[in-house]
Amino acid sequence: MTSFERPTLVRDGVYEHLRRAVLDGDLAPGERLGEVELGAQLGVSRTPIREALMRLTQDGLLIAEANKGVRVRTLSAAEARDTYVVREELDGLAAALAAQHHTPTDAAALRAALDDLHAAPGSDYRAQTRLDLAFHRAITHAAHNAALNDLNRDLEQRVALIKHQTRTYNAHPQTDAQHAALLDAILARDHDAARDAARTHVRTFAALVLNDLQPRSTP
Amino acid sequence: MTSFERPTLVRDGVYEHLRRAVLDGDLAPGERLGEVELGAQLGVSRTPIREALMRLTQDGLLIAEANKGVRVRTLSAAEARDTYVVREELDGLAAALAAQHHTPTDAAALRAALDDLHAAPGSDYRAQTRLDLAFHRAITHAAHNAALNDLNRDLEQRVALIKHQTRTYNAHPQTDAQHAALLDAILARDHDAARDAARTHVRTFAALVLNDLQPRSTP
DNA sequence: ATTGTGGATATTGTATACAATCCTGGCGAT
DNA sequence: ATCGCCAGGATTGTATACAATATCCACAAT
Known part of the structure; x- marks a missing residue:
């Protein structure tokens, strides 16, 4: 057995x-x-x-x-903005730590997660949301920091909530390139580049989501 | 009424x-x-x-x-170390945001919290722990970021847990100077200096606590 | 002496019963 | 017609009863 x-x-x-x-x-x-x-x-x-x-x-x-x-829970536009400010910081830290501490197993998991994300149809925002979350979770896991894992869990859940409120597709023109750059920097163990890539990605995506969220809460 | x-x-x-x-x-x-x-x-x-x-x-x-x-809960030395790594990042962010967004009311609260901390006897580690937590909480509050507040609440609780495990006194030679520098930078609205001051403070204190925690978990 | 087993006891996990609070809707007064 | 109010129903909050699981100690076998 x-x-x-x-x-x-x-x-x-x-x-x-x-x-x-x-x-x-x-x-x-x-x-x-x-x-x-x-x-x-x-x-x-x-x-x-x-x-x-x-x-x-x-x-x-x-x-x-x-x-x-x-x-x-429904989050206000202000709460969503606050969330992304923190997420930029913590995702940057996670990427930097992942670049420093990832194992071969982590590397394989990261590649697999990104492949899964690419394979998802761009029109299925639910699948996109779930797989994007899985990719970021793989990064956080590769950071090998228990406290960061716990906090990121909360943040990711909140981001998922925001996404479902706005129904924003994950896809924007630079998504694939940014994901690739992020993964490359981590695998190259370049923690500064990884941090920058993660922060840029969060910032780009936050702008997209917040732009979609704003009209509904300030009529 | x-x-x-x-x-x-x-x-x-x-x-x-x-x-x-x-x-x-x-x-x-x-x-x-x-x-x-x-x-x-x-x-x-x-x-x-x-x-x-x-x-x-x-x-x-x-x-x-x-x-x-x-x-x-009891935290391992590794979990404590992880916690302080994240705390350095988030405390820095809180200080930077507080420097940018604090109101006159926040400023008064910050000054009052630091005064209370100074007034506490250095030998009472429980009072020190509680008032130090209150000071940091005032900073986070002055940042006016709901998501950061929630996450910092979790982190602060964890730090309190660690302190009770090690029974480390908050007082180390540079504590007062670092707290003063942090407060000054926030009040001067110098967010870069505030971030640096917060990070330095966390790092200094983390070294003290971790040095005390290490021997007990690796006998 | 040590180890394994068995049952008694205590504690958690789940279900249900009871109490308190809130929402709804209709009726009457102004 | 609108506002106020009271009653009925529904839902949450708390307490208790029952079931399942784990712990502990005694006792026997090796």
Whole structure:
């Protein structure tokens, strides 16, 4: 046998299910999540549901109002801008650290992730979002810094939320070139170039998303 | 009247109580937290206890093992080092943004926080830890960036955890001078100097803490 | 003496019951 | 017609009951 059947906790299953649903855009921003309804859908009681919702709220994916339940979080244009300011810094750090510390296994994973991203149809913004997230996650993983991993997880989730709000396609003219430059710099172990490439990429993309988000919040 | 008596939720009270207890060092790293015991102590049922523990676990202050309850998290030397690497970056960003965006109110709060820190006796490491955290929190607040605030909250909590593990006093010879330089740079709206001052301060302090932590984890 | 086994005990995980709060809708007064 | 208000229903918040899992200690076998 490969491994014993591990008694996976119900609440963990619910947590992952809902998290995926939010990140994939199956749950629209602003949508309300009723406890009894979710419990009926997933066939479990309210208890693990509540605990999963609590964790997702702490992650920043949901917002809770007292006695009114939770909703999928919507971010204001200002919050989105703030997020990208921080992301530029942290993505730059992740790229620099990845350039310094990546292993051969990391290198292979990075290449594979970028290939997957290229293979996705440009019109499928959900797949694009998911694979872009996977690529950036591979970079962060290659940085081999646990604290950075945790923080980037939160940031990436927030970015995914923003993307689903704006429905911006990941593709812009320079995307492929920027991704390639970033990967090359990391593999060449040039941490300064990697940092710059990551920051430039974030900045370019942020401009695109924010331009799309602005009109809706300042009518 | 100033405001109506808001019906503060029990779970929020428990959450804040336990969070403060961990951050102040009343709960030692590694200490186990039993649900029934906590419930008896605070006079509430297990339900809000569980939900508070869930949130604190998600914050990274506690760790949970399946069917074995939660403990106050202990960080390895490697995790501590990783934390300070990220903190250097984010504290630098916070200082730079604070220099650019602080208001007169922020300036007053910053001065007050630093005064409080100076007034604390150098031998009381708990007060030092709490007031140092308050000072840094004031800087982050003055940056006026919601995303940065959220992330720094997590980081600061982790740093507090590390400090309680090592019991390192905040005071080192250059602390006062570095704090003063940092505050001056922010108030002068010199964001480059502010960033450098913050990074230097983190680096200096990290070296002190890590030097104290290293011997215990590599015997 | 040490190791392995078995059951008793305690603790967590899940489900359900009860209480409190909030939203909705309709009715009446102005 | 609009505003206020009260009742009904629905939903969250808290407590408790039940089930499943892990820990611990005694005791026997080698």
